[in-house]
Amino acid sequence: MNLAVVLRGQTHDLALKNPVLTASGTFGYGLEYAPYGELKSLGGFVVKGISLTPRDGNPCPRVLETASGMLNSIGLQNDGAEDFCTRKLPLLPWRETAVIANMYACSVEEFARLAGRLDGEEGLAALEVNVSCPNVEQGGALFGQDARLAAAVTSAVRKAAPSKHIMVKLSPNVADIALIAKSVEEAGADSISCINTLLGMALDLRARRPALANVVGGLSGPAIKPVALRCVWQVARAVRIPVVGVGGIVTAVDALEFILAGASAVQVGTGNFMRPDCAFRLVERLPEACAEYGVASLDELRASLCCPTC
Amino acid sequence: MVDSSYCRLPVLGLTPFNPHNGQARFFALRLPRPPGTAWESWRPGQFVMLRPDSFGLELPWGRPLCICHVTDCCLTCFFQVRGRGTRRMAHLRPGDMVGLWGPLGNGFAKEEDAPVLLLAGGMGIAPFVGYVNTHPKPWNVSMLFGHREPLESYPVNNINEFVPLDCFWEREPGDLRLFLQALEERMSENARFGGLALACGPLPFLQAVRELGLKLQARVQLSLESVMACGVGACLGCVTPAGQAWPEPGKRGRPVQVCRRGPVFWVDQVEL
Numbered sequence: 032m033n034l035a036v037v038l039r040g041q042t043h044d045l046a047l048k049n050p051v052l053t054a055s056g057t058f059g060y061g062l063e064y065a066p067y068g069e070l071k072s073l074g075g076f077v078v079k080g081i082s083l084t085p086r087d088g089n090p091c092p093r094v095l096e097t098a099s100g101m102l103n104s105i106g107l108q109n110d111g112a113e114d115f116c117t118r119k120l121p122l123l124p125w126r127e128t129a130v131i132a133n134m135y136a137c138s139v140e141e142f143a144r145l146a147g148r149l150d151g152e153e154g155l156a157a158l159e160v161n162v163s164c165p166n167v168e169q170g171g172a173l174f175g176q177d178a179r180l181a182a183a184v185t186s187a188v189r190k191a192a193p194s195k196h197i198m199v200k201l202s203p204n205v206a207d208i209a210l211i212a213k214s215v216e217e218a219g220a221d222s223i224s225c226i227n228t229l230l231g232m233a234l235d236l237r238a239r240r241p242a243l244a245n246v247v248g249g250l251s252g253p254a255i256k257p258v259a260l261r262c263v264w265q266v267a268r269a270v271r272i273p274v275v276g277v278g279g280i281v282t283a284v285d286a287l288e289f290i291l292a293g294a295s296a297v298q299v300g301t302g303n304f305m306r307p308d309c310a311f312r313l314v315e316r317l318p319e320a321c322a323e324y325g326v327a328s329l330d331e332l333r334a335s336l337c338c339p340t341c
Numbered sequence: 342m343v344d345s346s347y348c349r350l351p352v353l354g355l356t357p358f359n360p361h362n363g364q365a366r367f368f369a370l371r372l373p374r375p376p377g378t379a380w381e382s383w384r385p386g387q388f389v390m391l392r393p394d395s396f397g398l399e400l401p402w403g404r405p406l407c408i409c410h411v412t413d414c415c416l417t418c419f420f421q422v423r424g425r426g427t428r429r430m431a432h433l434r435p436g437d438m439v440g441l442w443g444p445l446g447n448g449f450a451k452e453e454d455a456p457v458l459l460l461a462g463g464m465g466i467a468p469f470v471g472y473v474n475t476h477p478k479p480w481n482v483s484m485l486f487g488h489r490e491p492l493e494s495y496p497v498n499n500i501n502e503f504v505p506l507d508c509f510w511e512r513e514p515g516d517l518r519l520f521l522q523a524l525e526e527r528m529s530e531n532a533r534f535g536g537l538a539l540a541c542g543p544l545p546f547l548q549a550v551r552e553l554g555l556k557l558q559a560r561v562q563l564s565l566e567s568v569m570a571c572g573v574g575a576c577l578g579c580v581t582p583a584g585q586a587w588p589e590p591g592k593r594g595r596p597v598q599v600c601r602r603g604p605v606f607w608v609d610q611v612e613l
Contacts, residue, residue, distance in 0.1 A: 059575030066346040094578030253398040304570045
């Protein structure tokens with residue numbers, strides 16, 4: 032069965048040998064998982080979020096296991112774009128699989144500068160724009176929660192990185208995710224990945240303190256899969272650009288459900304912590320899951336959701 | 342093909358320590374020796390991530406467990422019941438399947454001819470069982486062990502017979518002072534002879550060891566415990582600030598992964 036997919040963008044396509052990517056922040060820079068599978072067997076991987084300058088992230092504790100999921104408030108710890116481009120990217124197998132850089136910035140201008148720095152990197156197949164970050168110029172409002180701001184970031188990145196496929200990663204912490212999706216599509220996004228984590232919180236009752244030093248954090252894992260499926264379904268109906276499903280995907284069957292909901296590809300995140308070969312295994316198992324569920328092709332599956340409101 | 346460091350193994354046995362004292366809280370978990378060449382060069386102080394199938398979707402993370410001992414046929418790890426995951430692990434039965442990846446992390450320094458002082462606090466004794474049993478000259482090794490539970494709660498019987506073991510049972514606050522006094526005396530003596538001191542235990546204990554180690558300018562390694570999601574350096578959940586002697590100057594004072602860059606750190610290369 033041919034599992035290759037092409038994410039047909041407005042400016043640039045992104046060709047993947049299969050629809051399985053790994054989600055930013057859960058797969059390091061890829062090499063951490065090389066002992067557990069062939070990186071080149073993946074459709075691609077999205078590296079840990081990169082900012083223009085190094086960031087130390089938030090104080091610990093900054094991860095917590097919750098029922099069927101986890102909270103994280105890492106705070107985008109990374110060594111900065113320059114370190115990534117000169118020291119990390121050259122070591123990655125980018126000729127053999129798609130390496131996607133996840134970008135984080137605190138202003139439209141900073142997003143543009145970061146995109147400009149990454150645009151020239153031959154090893155990057157695409158840029159994923161994390162719009163779930165606060166805009167320091169506008170009182171910390173999250174770019175991803177405001178259609179105009181999300182569009183402004185997308186269009187700035189589009190202009191600054193003319194040679195790259197631009198994937199915008201949407202936050203589920205919004206009233207109408209389809210509205211944000213349409214605005215980033217109009218602003219030039221080539222594809223949309225959704226969802227980022229859901230904002231959550233956990234408490235230590237004995238100590239009467241928040242469990243995370245940052246108080247709140249992003250919820251991920253199987254607990255959020257129904258929310259992610261709903262968002263993918265809503266976004267896929269609202270836009271023409273391809274959608275990449277993220278949120279609680281652990282098995283090949285999970286992946287097929289996201290494709291049925293309208294996704295063209297998927298990202299495995301917290302599943303990588305359940306077993307480090309999770310994404311590799313998912314790729315291996317996809318053909319047999321397709322056979323088991325009578326899926327002739329991924330395109331056929333994507334257009335086949337039967338529901339009263341579709 | 343990659344010789345994956347992940348494998349699935351059946352539990353061989355789970356032995357409670359101190360089973361006569363009501364609900365056992367400490368266990369030795371025995372598994373078959375995992376396949377793979379990495380196990381030929383494992384080092385005491387390294388750990389594995391272990392995730393029983395019984396965790397289902399409900400508990401997504403594996404649990405970091407210190408490697409206690411590895412033989413030709415067996416891997417033994419100790420754990421203490423602390424939370425949801427270890428509580429569920431206490432119900433593992435022979436034949437139950439677990440996922441396991443490792444050996445992970447760096448492990449303790451080993452010097453055949455230097456005097457080695459092992460400093461263990463509570464469950465921090467676990468990595469030293471493998472350490473003393475694999476040391477080529479165990480008569481160079483001695484151990485100081487502070488504990489709060491009765492001695493039979495811990496795997497002290499697994500410590501090599503050549504290794505003198507001094508135990509301090511902390512039952513009331515005054516006992517801690519005696520232990521700290523012994524700690525200082527033993528660390529000073531060890532440092533005078535150019536010895537190596539290795540410590541594993543709860544954070545306040547490691548902080549005390551670190552302070553003494555820096556004061557004495559002794560060669561001391563600390564094994565840190567941390568909550569971990571991935572165990573392989575990817576999630577950045579288990580970081581600790583690098584110390585002033587960290588080998589990469591640009592990283593000093595900045596967070597480094599306990600799982601990947603540790604869990605064993607030289608005393609001046611880590612902040613606590």
